[in-house]
């Protein structure tokens with residue numbers, strides 16, 4: 001098949017759309033696609049005039065998506081009980097048999113507390129237009145939703161969305177920001193109090209792990225382009241997921257996270273325990289020494305083992321088989337390294353994505369153990385709303401799905417950059433060292449923002 005330029009691809013997709021014979025009794029969700037050409041995806045999405053804008057780059061996959069506009073969405077802004085979410089999910093799944101239809105979105109860290117308004121506690125979108133890359137192949141797609149029966153209106157909306165697409169403008173590297181002020185919530189004093197509360201004998205006996213986190217707000221007096229930032233971040237941590245959600249010009253949530261919640265292909269599930277942290281060395285020998293110390297360290301091993309054990313236990317009732325690495329490996333990022341154990345499961349027939357999400361999220365890598373008691377502590381004491389930070393972001397469709405854990409993330413607002421970092425507090429945690437771990441987790445994004 002010949003590879004056409006983007007304007008040609010848009011034209012041929014529009015022609016397909018005009019000719020499409022839509023049957024009122026047919027499936028309500030329809031997708032059309034054509035091959036397209038090489039495209040810098042983040043620059044492309046940043047140049048488009050419409051919202052939502054969604055970017056997704058999987059980890060260990062040759063896959064990248066830039067998605068635009070909304071063909072259909074479901075958002076839960078207020079309390080969402082697990083049954084509602086499950087029902088909405090099942091309804092979406094039944095609307096099409098097309099393997100390529102995907103809903104992109106996220107679930108907040110804590111879907112039982114107040115969340116960021118536009119993002120909601122759970123929010124999934126079937127985009128109007130998608131540009132997808134798989135290896136060297138690019139495809140332009142358009143989605144239609146004819147549930148209401150107004151086929152011509154839907155066709156027109158899709159044609160208009162394609163006509164509104166513009167060529168990408170190149171992304172300039174981000175300007176180094178002029179930092180007006182920085183504030184941390186909890187601040188250092190409060191952090192010490194919280195870590196001491198969690199590591200207190202009586203508390204930790206019943207609650208062996210709480211992942212405490214901090215919101216760092218940077219006030220700036222210039223406009224920060226979230227997509228430029230994401231593109232730079234991507235360059236520094238290639239072995240991470242990179243994604244962004246922007247529902248309006250005022251706010252964007254971006255992440256460059258190393259952590260997979262799960263990837264499913266048919267009934268096969270890949271997940272992992274990623275927890276336990278140290279810094280990178282200044283040279284190879286020092287780096288190897290730090291990695292070995294991390295592998296040998298009791299506190300860090302305990303942080304990781306609790307996650308591994310919990311994930312195995314949570315997946316066992318849903319699976320025919322669950323296997324997990326006994327020995328941890330080291331996962332290296334540009335400024336830090338983590339302990340990592342791979343976990344694989346084969347689901348029982350009929351188990352759906354929502355059941356996996358419900359069983360896993362939030363894992364003790366970002367919540368704690370036992371889940372309820374750790375989340376309760378976070379809800380009552382942390383002192384800010386996590387929103388989508390440490391939430392589950394990704395996509396699902398019938399045959400495969402992938403969700404990342406939205407850590408190493410930032411919420412970009414006018415005049416303000418909100419950064420998030422957390423650390424697993426277990427027996428043996430020291431407040432000062434854990435505070436430094438938070439600082440280390442912000443190093444990559446801070447270096448992009450402030451170093452010349």
Ligand SMILES: C=C(O[C@@H]1C=C(C(=O)O)C=C[C@H]1O)C(=O)O
Pocket residue numbers: 211213259274275276277303338365366407408420421422423424425441
């Ligand atoms: C919570 C975060 O990271 C988590 C905590 C880690 C730790 O304490 O060692 C390591 C990776 C993640 O499981 C974060 O980066 O915000």
Ligand SMILES: [Mg+2]
Pocket residue numbers: 275276277303423424437
């Ligand atoms: Mg840690």
